[in-house]
Amino acid sequence: MKSRILILFSAFLLLWAVLLLRAARLQIFPDERLASLKRRQFETSLQIHTRRGAIVDRNGTELAASVPAYSLFADPKVIRDPYGLGKKLGSYLDMPAMNLKRRLRDKQRRFIWIKRQLSEKQRDEIKSWGETGLGFVEEPKRVYPNGGLLSQVLGFVGSEGNGLEGLELEYNKELLGQMKTIILPRDARGRPLLEDGRSLTEVPDGADLQLTIDHEVQFTLERELAGVVDHFQADTAIGIVMDAQSSEIVAMATLPVVDLNESHRYPQSLRRNRVVTDAFEPGSTMKSFVIAGALKENLIKPSTRFFCEDGRMKVGDKWITEADSNHHFKTLTVTEILAFSSNIGAAKIGFELGAERLNRVMADFGFGAKTGVELPGEARGIMNPLPWRPHLLSNISFGQGIATTPMQMVAAYGAIANGGLLKRPLLVKAVRPAHRDEEVIEFQAEEIRRVLSPSEAATMRLMLTAATEEKASGWNARIPGYHVAGKTGTAQKVDTVKGGYIKNAYISSFAGFVPASNPRYVIYVAVDNPKKAYYGSQVAAPVFSKIAQYLVRRAGIPPVLISERNMINTPAGEEKRRSALQARAMEDLKRSSEEDAKTFPNLMGLSLREALAKIRERANHVQVRGSGVVVRTIPMAGSEMSGKRNVVLVLENPD
Amino acid sequence: MSRSRLEDILPFLSVLILVSTLFGLVLLKMEVRRMGYSVLKSSHEYRKLQDQRRMMSMEYAKLTRPDRVRKFAVSKLKLNDSRNGQIIQLAGQTLAMPQ
Numbered sequence: 048m049k050s051r052i053l054i055l056f057s058a059f060l061l062l063w064a065v066l067l068l069r070a071a072r073l074q075i076f077p078d079e080r081l082a083s084l085k086r087r088q089f090e091t092s093l094q095i096h097t098r099r100g101a102i103v104d105r106n107g108t109e110l111a112a113s114v115p116a117y118s119l120f121a122d123p124k125v126i127r128d129p130y131g132l133g134k135k136l137g138s139y140l141d142m143p144a145m146n147l148k149r150r151l152r153d154k155q156r157r158f159i160w161i162k163r164q165l166s167e168k169q170r171d172e173i174k175s176w177g178e179t180g181l182g183f184v185e186e187p188k189r190v191y192p193n194g195g196l197l198s199q200v201l202g203f204v205g206s207e208g209n210g211l212e213g214l215e216l217e218y219n220k221e222l223l224g225q226m227k228t229i230i231l232p233r234d235a236r237g238r239p240l241l242e243d244g245r246s247l248t249e250v251p252d253g254a255d256l257q258l259t260i261d262h263e264v265q266f267t268l269e270r271e272l273a274g275v276v277d278h279f280q281a282d283t284a285i286g287i288v289m290d291a292q293s294s295e296i297v298a299m300a301t302l303p304v305v306d307l308n309e310s311h312r313y314p315q316s317l318r319r320n321r322v323v324t325d326a327f328e329p330g331s332t333m334k335s336f337v338i339a340g341a342l343k344e345n346l347i348k349p350s351t352r353f354f355c356e357d358g359r360m361k362v363g364d365k366w367i368t369e370a371d372s373n374h375h376f377k378t379l380t381v382t383e384i385l386a387f388s389s390n391i392g393a394a395k396i397g398f399e400l401g402a403e404r405l406n407r408v409m410a411d412f413g414f415g416a417k418t419g420v421e422l423p424g425e426a427r428g429i430m431n432p433l434p435w436r437p438h439l440l441s442n443i444s445f446g447q448g449i450a451t452t453p454m455q456m457v458a459a460y461g462a463i464a465n466g467g468l469l470k471r472p473l474l475v476k477a478v479r480p481a482h483r484d485e486e487v488i489e490f491q492a493e494e495i496r497r498v499l500s501p502s503e504a505a506t507m508r509l510m511l512t513a514a515t516e517e518k519a520s521g522w523n524a525r526i527p528g529y530h531v532a533g534k535t536g537t538a539q540k541v542d543t544v545k546g547g548y549i550k551n552a553y554i555s556s557f558a559g560f561v562p563a564s565n566p567r568y569v570i571y572v573a574v575d576n577p578k579k580a581y582y583g584s585q586v587a588a589p590v591f592s593k594i595a596q597y598l599v600r601r602a603g604i605p606p607v608l609i610s611e612r613n614m615i616n617t618p619a620g621e622e623k624r625r626s627a628l629q630a631r632a633m634e635d636l637k638r639s640s641e642e643d644a645k646t647f648p649n650l651m652g653l654s655l656r657e658a659l660a661k662i663r664e665r666a667n668h669v670q671v672r673g674s675g676v677v678v679r680t681i682p683m684a685g686s687e688m689s690g691k692r693n694v695v696l697v698l699e700n701p702d
Numbered sequence: 703m704s705r706s707r708l709e710d711i712l713p714f715l716s717v718l719i720l721v722s723t724l725f726g727l728v729l730l731k732m733e734v735r736r737m738g739y740s741v742l743k744s745s746h747e748y749r750k751l752q753d754q755r756r757m758m759s760m761e762y763a764k765l766t767r768p769d770r771v772r773k774f775a776v777s778k779l780k781l782n783d784s785r786n787g788q789i790i791q792l793a794g795q796t797l798a799m800p801q
Contacts, residue, residue, distance in 0.1 A: 196769075
């Protein structure tokens with residue numbers, strides 16, 4: 048009996064041992080087939096659509112954002128009445144019913160798209176019909192609430208949600224959210240069992256992009272440019288507004304604009320951001336930099352006189368003339384050369400500089416190199432390599448034989464406006480991650496190099512102010528109540544196919560800043576191929592004036608000029624009175640710069656040689672400490688100077 | 703309570719504690735499951751509200767777009783662009799000047 052029990056016990060023990068070993072094998076040793084079976088039975092995957100980041104202006108107004116949309120699909124095999132459903136869908140979605148009926152009758156197919164990116168309202172309405180065989184997939188949709196505003200700068204996204212042009216392309220990586228898939232255990236009814244609720248709420252959405260653009264200024268710029276295109280029957284127009292001190296781009300436009308919600312309907316040529324992609328001959332706006340270069344090299348002063356050859360000068364075997372054939376200038380000061388835009392005067396200053404120095408001046412101001420603004424497809428412009436023949440040298444001096452982009456031009460005028468520092472224009476202010484615990488990346492304009500000393504820049508500002516006075520070429524750019532500084536440009540259009548210039552085709556431009564004494568905004572306007580008139584003074588300068596007028600009022604900058612236009616109950620047309628008042632205001636401006644001469648100058652950032660040149664006539668004894676650039680002075684910049692005194696310069700290496 | 707009586711009920715107490723612990727564990731597991739469903743529902747609600755907020759901010763941006771505001775001001779309110787002489791610039795206490 049006992050032995051039978053023992054045998055039975057041993058048999059059970061063996062059986063259990065086998066079972067345990069089997070269980071241990073299943074649990075301990077990996078088996079892909081069993082693992083997949085387990086996953087199928089006990090796990091479910093959830094797909095969470097992440098959002099592409101928004102693009103907002105400097106005040107947080109949305110310029111581009113992604114909203115949920117619903118794409119409708121059908122399974123023809125389970126649709127009971129394809130004829131009736133096709134008719135109903137066709138009528139509701141405004142689609143050809145015949146085509147829908149034919150596709151819904153195709154029982155061989157289990158999946159067909161009916162329509163992509165429907166609204167929530169449309170989805171709810173279709174769901175309420177209770178039709179079998181219809182379903183929705185949630186897909187994000189990119190919306191541009193302002194339609195065409197800032198269109199070429201923003202760019203657009205493709206159907207797969209990737210940026211294709213503009214900022215959408217340049218910042219695609221930052222903007223793009225990622226599709227998040229979570230694997231979760233599920234219950235008997237297939238519902239996910241959550242271990243950690245944050246896995247559903249902490250979604251890797253794309254970061255938001257905050258621009259330096261002000262959408263109201265942008266609107267005004269586009270409206271004024273549209274007006275000039277319409278009035279002069281021009282092909283296109285380009286405009287930029289930049290903060291003179293911070294180099295932040297406040298507005299940037301290429302006309303005509305493109306409705307970004309329908310971007311695929313426009314040709315590629317219209318979607319191009321010509322502000323950075325197109326380089327063209329700048330014309331007389333270039334003269335400012337030739338003069339600035341000669342001023343920097345101590346070759347000229349504003350009062351230096353040049354004989355302008357009665358409007359015609361032979362260079363090599365070719366003749367150069369003034370832009371306006373009625374101009375026969377004799378002797379002009381440098382200020383007048385700029386004000387009356389004399390080609391011959393500018394060419395003579397160019398000859399004073401020589402090819403190598405002029406080439407260096409142009410490179411210093413950033414021509415021939417990308418500005419580094421955060422936009423794709425930026426052009427470098429065209430600068431002919433040295434050596435330059437005399438004729439090319441003279442042409443470059445008045446803005447021919449060289450091609451620049453509007454962005455380069457704004458950056459270079461910005462350097463004159465801000466006191467001599469060339470900076471990288473800034474378009475993106477910050478990248479803001481979707482989650483608060485992640486760090487916000489903020490950007491600031493980088494200083495590229497000092498191109499003029501503060502006093503040389505101040506002299507240039509005065510000369511450019513004179514270029515908008517009465518009888519000067521920029522007279523139409525003036526604003527009642529304010530000093531304006533700037534330069535007109537009229538350039539013949541280059542024939543890129545046949546070479547040479549296109550007959551009767553011009554690019555009219557104006558570049559300048561406002562207010563002239565303490566610049567707040569740098570503005571550039573270019574109008575391509577205007578038909579009714581073509582001089583920059585007639586076409587671009589009035590647009591500059593309108594935009595500048597809007598900007599100074601919006602910024603609350605008080606007027607400094609009192610003219611009859613500023614006064615109530617003053618009879619209009621008092622030409623004499625107005626001239627006297629304006630002359631007095633110019634005197635005030637000049638006096639203020641003379642007062643600067645009675646104070647110790649700002650030498651920060653200058654080399655020892657530049658600093659010594661500045662204080663040569665004001666210093667008794669100069670003590671130099673260290674090497675590199677000036678970082679501190681005794682006395683401090685702005686201190687009153689009565690006669691000569693001892694000066695200490697502290698220098699440090701910039702890095 | 704005498705020591706012998708305590709020793710008599712100790713096995714029952716042990717079983718009771720064991721069973722209560724097991725029940726407690728099951729209840730805790732069920733509570734975790736219940737809260738998991740609640741979190742799932744709330745997270746769906748959260749996403750829906752986020753989407754709604756986005757839709758509404760888009761709608762607001764569309765309604766306040768500058769060209770629409772301008773069109774409204776010109777056609778409905780009969781306003782025009784300001785001209786020289788219509789704006790009075792206020793800058794501190796000393797200057798008040800129409801432009």
